[in-house]
Amino acid sequence: MSALLELRDVRAAYDGVNVLHGVDLRVDAGQVVALLGPNGAGKTTTLRVAAGIHPLAAGGLLLGGRDMSGAAPRDLARAGVCLIPEGRGVFPNLSVRDNIRMMTFTGRSRDEVEVVAFERFPILAKRASQTAGTLSGGEQQMLALARGLACDPAVLLLDELSMGLAPLIVGQLYEQVAEIARQGVAVLVVEQFATAVLGIADHVAVLVRGAVKQQGHPDGVLRAELSALYLGSPA
Ligand SMILES: Nc1ncnc2c1ncn2[C@@H]1O[C@H](COP(=O)(O)OP(=O)(O)OP(=O)(O)O)[C@@H](O)[C@H]1O
Ligand SMILES: [Mg+2]
Structure with missing residues (x-):
């Protein structure tokens, strides 16, 4: 089965400087995928590419197996892609x-x-x-x-939902996100710190300097990677 949202070897740049160096990600209907990584790793850029707000330098953006590379944000929104940007889109x-x-x-x-x-x-x-x-x-x-x-939305893109919020509130928000996914929405969640989202994520990808360094089930091999990544941080 083809993923609802798929990024294939995505490259993106600002003013000719590459910040995504071949990102592969897929999110199925009903799935929550967490995209984690330190500041400047390219998480927000990845979401902006998925919403068509930032152009692909190379690679592919697919929705339900259909090639949407180069589509305008409005067309992606019509196709069901919804981005909730960093810093509260209200x-x-x-x-x-x-x-x-x-x-x-x-x-x-x-x-x-x-x-x-x-x-x-x-x-x-x-x-x-x-x-x-x-x-x-x-x-x-x-x-x-x-x-x-x-x-x-068919695809929900969430950027740092937990920013500046108390853990209790974050937990409640993520319960809502899990419920949204259960209704069949493909959810891609960006977080800098891991703990908040791991409880509801089906799949985790760690982005470091514009490339996915590791991905898998949240209970699997990622723990060592995450603790190394966030050592000394409040994650
Ligand atoms: N508008 C822009 N112009 C130039 N460079 C940019 C722009 N936006 C982002 N960048 C650069 O692209 C890289 C990736 O940024 P991005 O915002 O995607 O990272 P991030 O993983 O979301 O980081 P954070 O956790 O701090 O939100 C960074 O080096 C950043 O400085
Ligand atoms: Mg960001």
């Missing part, structure tokens, strides 16, 4: 409700989008008229996730 000056209701370009009605979001995140329903910028960090991340789900 509009701080709009209310929670308006942040959710503006995600209707996928053809769902505004009411439907709102109902789905508030069912999954009841706390957001309570704060529907609050300005998004005044939500707590965890609530803002929930709103970012809710906005992502409103697009009805």
Whole structure:
């Protein structure tokens, strides 16, 4: 079976300087794949390439086995690819409700989008008229996730969901992510620190200096690699 999302020998550069040197990754429907690695490894760039926001210098981007290399971000979004960027993709000056209701370009009605979001995140329903910028960090991340789900994604790309959040909140967010995957979505999660996401990941890849250094099941050979990578860090 072909993966829902596949990166084949992906190379990418900024101003002619290569930062991805042949990244291979695949995410099946219903799977959570964690992409880990230190600062500057190329994790965000990998997600940006997968969403079509950053161009491929070489290699291939496939969706459901179909070659989408070079496709525009809008076409990838239409095909079901949804990126929740680093640093919370919400509009701080709009209310929670308006942040959710503006995600209707996928053809769902505004009411439907709102109902789905508030069912999954009841706390957001309570704060529907609050300005998004005044939500707590965890609530803002929930709103970012809710906005992502409103697009009805087939492939969900999450960049550092846990950044700046308490472990308890991170655990709750990742429970939601696991549930999203159980509904058949292919989820690619980027995290710098490992522990938060390992509990829900089906597969882990470690990116170091623009190349996947190791990948496998989270319980497998990766432990030594991860502890070496994060030695002295709070992971
Ligand atoms: N807009 C840009 N212009 C030039 N270089 C960039 C740009 N964005 C990223 N880079 C460089 O590309 C490399 C990979 O960056 P990227 O943001 O993908 O790393 P990352 O793994 O997400 O890091 P972090 O954990 O710090 O978020 C880094 O060396 C970075 O300096
Ligand atoms: Mg990053």
